[in-house]
Amino acid sequence: MAAKSKILIIGGTGYIGKFIVEASAMAGNPTHVLVRGSTLSDPAKFELINHFNTLGVMFVSRFFPSEYGNDVDRVHGVEPARTAFNAKAGIRRAVEAAQIPYTYVSSNFCSGWFLPSLAQSYLLEATTPPKDKVVILGDGNFKAIFNVERDIATYIIKAVDDPRTLNKILYVRPLQNTYSYVDLVALWEQKCGKILDKSYVSEQQLLNDIQASWPNIWIKAMASKSKILFIGSTGHVGKFVVEASAKASHPTYALLSDSTLSDPTKSHIIDHFKSLKVIFISGDLYNHESLVMAIKQVDVVISTVGHNLLADQDRIISAIKETGNVKRFFPSEYGCDVDHVHDVEPARTAFNAKAGIRRAVEAAQIPYTFVSSNLFSGWFLPSLAQPYLLEVVTPPEDKVTILGDGKAIFNVEQDVATYIIKAVDDPRTLNKILYVRPLQNTYSCVDLVALWEKKCGKILDKSYVSEQQLLNDIREASFPLNLRLSIFYSVFVKGDQTNFDIEPSFGVEATKLYPDIEYTTVDEFLNQFV
Known part of the structure; x- marks a missing residue:
């Protein structure tokens, strides 16, 4: 490994990046991938991150800026491609001005991206080549170069320690992969056994189509x-x-x-x-x-x-009333349903502030969605929702305190956020309370402790706090412990998160509205502490 350069890959979980990371690791290069915390916790990236782990993937003698297409110093660009080409060219000039050792990669077309549609310019989502008709741009004789992504990745990693590629452009131009439209269509006709109907689009027509379509595609997507x-x-x-x-x-x-x-x-x-x-x-x-x-x-x-700003949301209400253009307002709540709580101070002040904002929104006839997301996993589960532990970052492994027999609902913050954004344009959530109540995340103190005992392999010493003792402790505690205890009184003693049914007249439940969203369970969340 001593002769192998250590490689840092930025953007390693993207479409091209994952192939290059794999090629680097498999070539024996010590491979590092720069990723955000949000990427590591993104369920959509879970398999990829695990794959990187199996490859031993964990500053820099060479910088390979992201290009992987045409040589941007030799293009005839029109918008919107011109903007991308100019951005890449700008990075080249910045690298050179900074005297950073580099290799630029001109890999031309990625086969996996363009060949499934036979590089048909007007087919955005085709996954198989056409078998009836094709469009040919210009006279069809200018040639493109197609390269499989893994081959590009291999060439890039080969170039890392090669002095011949230092401060050069690495072109990936295999002769056998160089095809004009006419050549490509002829090859496919030979393979599929059909003569395809061909329509030719002139340069001027193509320019007209580009000008007409790309702003409208963006506008429609965003509208x-x-x-x-x-x-x-x-x-x-x-x-x-x-x-x-x-x-x-x-x-x-x-x-x-x-x-x-x-x-x-x-x-x-x-x-x-x-x-x-x-x-x-x-x-x-x-x-x-x-x-x-x-x-x-x-x-x-x-x-x-x-x-501390809950009651001041009346300022937002006033501004919304003045503008008159808002089609939905989500006030800050994100906890218990404040119209269904048994509260004591200091939680009562917060609950009353939220309820007061609800009534003000309704009185102003502002379209709304109120969100009851119950307890946040990231806030409460690291302490195993232990009432008297304020700053604990791992669940206890010796003794626990148990309050009441009410059940709490725990939701990972990212999941709640996803449900909220899903609800923004959903008419089913208009003027309703959106409850986030996944069945697999509903636990009493006893249930939660039992789950953790199973995971940590220990039987914990349990102390039970009566309702009266908890009320006494709330009165005697200072902030913020008294606030935490008073919330737990509502949740675990009075059962305020689960002691009522959601009626269609006032509420909807998120996991039923959006069953396609795979939420993180309490069981899964606690695995990080085992």
């Missing part, structure tokens, strides 16, 4: 997606819902104060939002003018402000 404004976006809940919104292709806006933008503790969130193309609007909850200006630009407002 069905509501524009969403987030207020309180950098908080515990907000950052997850913003990410879900952006990943679902909603035009996503965040109202951010100057102090938040300059806060070093928030810089990683701000940078992540930038990578998601979130649009920042300067303003805050206490600047009515900025609120109105921001709300005028969107269709939906989602508030994720913290508990």
Whole structure:
């Protein structure tokens, strides 16, 4: 391994990246992949991350910027491709100006991307070559080069330690993979045993089609997606819902104060939002003018402000009433259904503030969805929902405290965020409470402890706290413990998350509305601590 360069791959979980990571690892190069935390926890990337683990995948003598197409210094570009070509060329010039050792890769067309459709320009989602008619651009005699992705990856990794490729462009141009439209169609006709009907598109017609189609495709794709404004976006809940919104292709806006933008503790969130193309609007909850200006630009407002700002959401209501353009408002709740709770202070103050905002939204006749997401797994399960443990990051392995016999519902923050964004344009959630109540995530204290005992292989010492003792402890405790205990009183003693049925007149349940979403179970969440 000493003679093998260590390789850092940025974007390694993308379409091209995964092949290059695999080729690198299999060639014996110490292979590193730079990934975000959100990528590691993304269920859609689970198998890929596991595959990387099996390959031993875990700065840099050479930089290979992302190109993998035409040589962008030798193209005749029109929009929208011109923008992409210019971006790549700009990176080349920046690399050269910085005197960073490089290899640029011109791999031309990826076979797996273009050949299933026989490189038919007007077929976006075809998975097999046409068997009746084909479109040929121009006279069909200009030639393209097609390369299988794994072959490209192999050539790239071969070039890593080769001084002949240093500060050069590596072209992947196999003669046998060089085909004009006419050649490609003829090859396919030979294979499928048919003579295909051919239509020829002139250069001018193609330019007309490009000009007519690409802005409209973008507009149509975005037109069905509501524009969403987030207020309180950098908080515990907000950052997850913003990410879900952006990943679902909603035009996503965040109202951010100057102090938040300059806060070093928030810089990683701000940078992540930038990578998601979130649009920042300067303003805050206490600047009515900025609120109105921001709300005028969107269709939906989602508030994720913290508990100390709950009552101040009346400012958002006033701004929404003034603009008159909002088709849905999601006030900040994300816990118990505050119209079905048995509360004591200090939780009562928070519950009352949420209920007061509900009544104000209804009185103003603002279209709404209230979200009852119950307990957040990431907030409560690391301590095994132990009431008296505030800062524990792993479940106890010796003794536990058990409250009441009420059942709680635990949901991973990313799952709640996904359900919220699903509900934004769903008429079934309009003027309803969206409950997130997955059956597999419903546990009493006893159930939860039993599950953990099974996982950790120990029988824990259990102490039981009576209702009266808990009430005494709430009165004697200081903040934030008293708040936590008073919430647990509602949940585990009074059973307020599960002691009523969801009636169609006021509510809908998320896992029933969206059964295609695979949520994270409590059982799965706790595996990380074993």
